[in-house]
Amino acid sequence: MKSLSLLSTGSVCFALLACSTAADPPPPPGGGGSGPTAGSGPTAGSAPIAGSAPVAGSAPEGGAGPTAGSSSGGTGATAGASTAGAAPVAGSGGMPASAGSGTGGMSASAGAGGTPGGGGAGPLDATTFSAGWDGALLQYPCASKGASVDCPNDTTCVSVAGQNKPSSVIPAKLNGATTPSTWTVGGDASKTYDVHVLIRGVVEAYNYVGGTIDKTSGTPSSRQDLFGKDGAPQSNANTTNGSDYNWYVLTVTPATGTAKKYMLNAVQNSENPHTSNLTQHRSFAITEDKHIIMSGGSKVTLEVGDSNCVQIMNCGDQAGGSCTSPWTISLANSTPPIPKTGTFTQPFSANGSFGQWVAFDVLDVVMQ
Numbered sequence: 274m275k276s277l278s279l280l281s282t283g284s285v286c287f288a289l290l291a292c293s294t295a296a297d298p299p300p301p302p303g304g305g306g307s308g309p310t311a312g313s314g315p316t317a318g319s320a321p322i323a324g325s326a327p328v329a330g331s332a333p334e335g336g337a338g339p340t341a342g343s344s345s346g347g348t349g350a351t352a353g354a355s356t357a358g359a360a361p362v363a364g365s366g367g368m369p370a371s372a373g374s375g376t377g378g379m380s381a382s383a384g385a386g387g388t389p390g391g392g393g394a395g396p397l398d399a400t401t402f403s404a405g406w407d408g409a410l411l412q413y414p415c416a417s418k419g420a421s422v423d424c425p426n427d428t429t430c431v432s433v434a435g436q437n438k439p440s441s442v443i444p445a446k447l448n449g450a451t452t453p454s455t456w457t458v459g460g461d462a463s464k465t466y467d468v469h470v471l472i473r474g475v476v477e478a479y480n481y482v483g484g485t486i487d488k489t490s491g492t493p494s495s496r497q498d499l500f501g502k503d504g505a506p507q508s509n510a511n512t513t514n515g516s517d518y519n520w521y522v523l524t525v526t527p528a529t530g531t532a533k534k535y536m537l538n539a540v541q542n543s544e545n546p547h548t549s550n551l552t553q554h555r556s557f558a559i560t561e562d563k564h565i566i567m568s569g570g571s572k573v574t575l576e577v578g579d580s581n582c583v584q585i586m587n588c589g590d591q592a593g594g595s596c597t598s599p600w601t602i603s604l605a606n607s608t609p610p611i612p613k614t615g616t617f618t619q620p621f622s623a624n625g626s627f628g629q630w631v632a633f634d635v636l637d638v639v640m641q
Contacts, residue, residue, distance in 0.1 A: 400608070403459075418624060426443050430582035433580055445577070470564075473602050480545040482514075484502055484536060512581075522534055528568065533567075586599075
């Protein structure tokens with residue numbers, strides 16, 4: 274189960290009842306304070322839990338019990354186990370310190386069993402914490418058959434090229450229906466959480482303004498990780514730097530404080546899709562394994578925009594031709610399954626062309 278782990282844990286262990294004494298070590302010589310038989314009985318004298326019981330240890334008649342005196346060493350195990358430590362005979366071992374230490378190691382697990390995760394509230398499910406973000410599959414289909422490797426975005430996209438304002442947001446589709454792409458996570462707003470999420474999909478590249486990129490070695494095709502932080506989309510008027518390519522921005526907005534932005538398809542300036550053959554008219558498979566820090570109750574939003582409402586089709590690692598080798602990415606072993614309902618056939622195709630998509634799998638959530 275994917276779970277929310279709490280880092281602070283408390284356990285208090287008490288030795289209360291006796292266990293079978295058959296496996297316990299024999300007492301030190303002279304441990305029995307009463308009768309030679311009781312003192313020599315290895316099991317009776319060594320019953321760790323029995324000896325650790327406060328009642329047994331404090332019993333004044335500790336070694337006087339006639340049963341202990343009459344029991345042989347071999348049969349003392351049953352007597353010691355059945356009397357749990359309440360029997361004065363068990364306390365006759367005369368080794369309360371040894372007995373106490375024997376049960377100390379055993380009682381720890383018993384005490385911890387009642388308080389999974391530390392403070393008594395058992396582990397929380399990461400899927401529940403993420404409130405629908407976990408398992409979300411967002412599809413960006415071509416509106417119609419494209420030419421070469423380009424196709425028009427969904428018909429709900431409105432072109433805003435040449436205007437100095439944010440690009441229009443392209444609504445995502447899931448099984449043909451418009452899909453909300455905003456989720457409010459659970460947790461305590463006064464605490465922060467490390468959310469471990471696996472982001473997979475097929476996207477085109479974008480040259481953001483500012484920010485940092487996690488991986489820059491190799492080519493965008495080979496690294497399959499285009500994740501970055503704190504960048505912003507180009508002005509729509511700046512087609513020279515790629516405003517007419519699709520941008521993918523994940524925004525995490527806390528209940529109070531400043532929103533944090535994460536880029537899912539960022540490339541370096543030298544890889545600008547308007548000037549570099551590494552990215553121009555190409556799509557990319559992404560598998561981004563990331564830890565995102567957020568406070569409880571934060572709102573997570575995925576926005577996808579484009580100034581000219583044209584996307585690069587999923588044609589795999591090629592920039593032209595017949596688009597015969599589109600990317601496919603395994604979504605096996607996702608929990609919950611992706612998609613949660615219905616089916617998702619790869620390569621994702623709609624209206625005669627291979628479109629883009631993004632899926633989220635929240636793997637784990639740890640309170641900091």
